[in-house]
Amino acid sequence: MQESKSSITFEVTGGTPLKGEITPQGAKNEALQILCAVLLTPETVTIHNIPNIRDVNKLIELLTDLGVEVKKISADTYSFTAKHVNLNFLETPDFKQKAAALRGSIMILGPLLARFGKAKMPKPGGDKIGRRRLDTHFLGFQRLGARFNYDADDNFYEIDASQLQGCYILLDEASVTGTANVVMTAVLAKGKTTIYNAACEPYLQQLCLMLNRMGAKISGVGSNLLHIEGVESLGGTEHTMLPDMIEIGSFIGMAAMTASEITIKNARIDQLGLIPTIFQRLGIQLEFRNDDIYIPAQEHYEIEKFIDGSILTIADAPWPGFTPDLLSIVLVTATQAKGTVLIHQKMFESRLFFVDKLIDMGAQIILCDPHRATVIGLDRTYPLRAISMTSPDIRAGVSLLIAAMSANGTSIIRNAEQIDRGYQEIDTRLNALGAKIKRI
Structure with missing residues (x-):
């Protein structure tokens, strides 16, 4: 069993595309x-x-x-x-x-x-x-x-x-x-x-x-x-148990952010609801091969607009609406897309506070209030820069990890045991795809 350790730090060297297959953990x-x-x-x-x-x-x-x-x-x-x-x-x-x-x-x-x-x-x-x-x-x-x-x-x-x-x-x-x-x-x-x-x-x-x-x-x-x-x-x-849909969504966002070619194995696509659709609205290409999701390496992905040309809004809602657990991932993924999106986190009032770390990394985000953030995608014109940060909760922790993997330089993520609460041996599994994550 994974031990419960206090005060774990991830040292993440970014800017490396990943390649390969990954199987999601149980939900x-x-x-x-x-x-x-x-x-x-x-x-x-x-x-x-x-x-x-x-x-x-x-x-x-x-x-x-x-x-x-x-x-x-x-x-x-x-x-x-x-x-x-x-x-x-x-x-x-x-x-x-x-x-x-x-x-x-x-x-x-x-x-x-x-x-x-x-x-x-x-x-x-x-x-x-x-x-x-x-x-x-x-x-x-x-x-x-x-x-x-x-x-x-x-x-x-x-x-x-x-x-x-x-x-x-x-x-x-x-x-x-x-x-x-x-x-x-x-x-x-x-x-x-x-x-x-x-x-x-x-x-x-x-x-x-x-x-x-x-x-x-x-x-x-x-x-x-x-x-x-x-x-x-x-x-x-x-x-x-089903594969973890939050992990699947995290891997889709990570593939897009790091311009990686990844296959997510045995994803139980029939149980994912709106998750693939929302990432496709960010412009991410997905191919469904039997029960696997193939994500090709993409240099650019462009956020859709609503039919009338207005800015896309992505909000959480009770199932079959979009799960609140993936809004942090959608937010971080949008930072390197082309276009603008409004992220509306209705359920929890403190879940968007991690965006100040993304702003420190160079992301263009306006935190409108505790529930809403507008993300202006940089279309990779300005890569995120590495910083030192602390993970406040499981989902924000993984969002910061994804940001660090796409950034130039080496980032430090403290309190990474938060990530261990929800993601199984995440550093080992991502390193097998070519990531550079060191557990300290």
């Missing part, structure tokens, strides 16, 4: 839900294509601490048997520390409430990208009959769910983790649950399909209206 956002779902059954669940990244490894560690029997079968395949779950672990300082440091830990709540009728949870951590509310999770639990108590002194949520009853739930926002948590709670609740304004990302579809294989009765998968008939118990299953 991080899917992994965090799927791994928590193993708590719903005492039977064995085998999961393939698990990414070896910090956030996922920490969650596996947390499951082990809870008494789940974890067996590593191969590099990316594990089996989980949650036969003897130790709920007393939730009372320990060790649990408080580990769960508070990992945002994905919030998703153990749904399965624990569904199967055991009670749970405890400290306020979770995660990226510093603005306020991320947990109300959707808790309102859903409450509608199903859970009672919870927040102790402000020790930052703990205590939840009693001994009488879970199916009901109609209209979620206040189409939160992916919120929907996942409520779905996992409802599958073992008595009676029928209807969830409207449900998130319908591929991650969530994968979770629902896996739960159905375990014996759940969920219909409407892939839409924003889910119907769940509660069942008595769930059994074991086997599941293969």
